[in-house]
Amino acid sequence: MKILVVDDEPSLREFLAESIRSQGYEVLAACDGCEALELFEAQNPELVFSDIRMPRMDGLDFLSAIRDRNRETIVVLVTGLGNEEFALEALRRGANDFLRKPFTQQALFPLVEKYAGIIATRSRLQETLNFIVRRSFVMSLDNHMERVPIVVQRLMLETGEAIPADQRLGVRIGLVELIANAIEHGNLEITYEEKMAAMNASLDGIQNLHQQRLAQPHLAARRVTIDFTMDSEACTWTITDEGSGFDWTLLPSPLDPENLEHPNGRGIFLARLHFDSVDFLGAGNQVRVRKLLPRPPAASDGKPASSSASPAASTPAPAP
Structure with missing residues (x-):
């Protein structure tokens, strides 16, 4: 399993990378979102730990870029004291979890183990249950x-x-x-x-x-x-x-x-x-x-679909 660690603080980035590497996982490291996105596209890691506040591309923009490319990658945002609003916004954008600084290996390792278990048991078989009514x-x-x-x-x-x-x-x-x-x-x-x-x-x-x-x-x-x-x-x-x-x-x-x-x-x-x-x-x-579950599309009656959006569809998401 490949794990990508992203943080602009060298000491924390090294701590995260070496701690995870000590558990037997392959670790990639980047100092900001731009470098991390290049690694993500080239290496396709299954799990990402990313800081939120970083130069060039911050953690929220990096998260959005990941979700544009892959919805299955597990993303854990690392937050500092006073960044609670950013953490909530990250969860709204599709982050799967958060880890608050400062943290210890005792907090980190169970998180890595939990998501490693999820990744290891993903089915690669063709799913054939799509026509079941109940x-x-x-x-x-x-x-x-x-x-x-x-x-x-x-x-x-x-x-x-x-x-x-x-x-x-x-x-x-x-x-x-x-x-x-x-x-x-x-x-x-x-x-x-x-x-x-x-x-x-x-x-x-x-x-x-x-x-x-x-x-x-x-x-x-x-x-x-x-x-x-x-x-x-x-x-x-x-x-x-x-x-x-x-x-x-x-x-x-x-x-x-x-x-x-x-x-x-x-x-x-x-x-x-x-x-x-x-x-x-x-x-x-x-x-x-x-x-x-999504409603199946209505059967076509030969009429062109209306171009006006429903009120629910046009309502903007609430501000973080």
């Missing part, structure tokens, strides 16, 4: 985090080509986040404070914490159930864990830039960007997400 099935998953990307790839395979190509990566990442939350915070009862303490303790701290919880039979026996349905209008996934739930009304607002700094609800925050609805049910141990 389908549904249920999966039951144990609490081994390394299986989550494979399960999500299977879930995405069931959708055929119903979800537009430029939205599939976002949906895939959103499902990974929500299922991981169901395992970690639901079934294994790991609090956000415990997770952060484990990540800060050592590079394998979070893995050790997982193993400690899995050693408890009553936690290890729990399952995550994923109920999937697809019809002509939408794909719907209902994810249920066997934990005690939580008060979902206390989740931070995804529209508040200050919440970019909080680890609480990070996965849910990112998931909200990729689904048309995210609803918590019951005690909070069940979440239902829905992705609306």
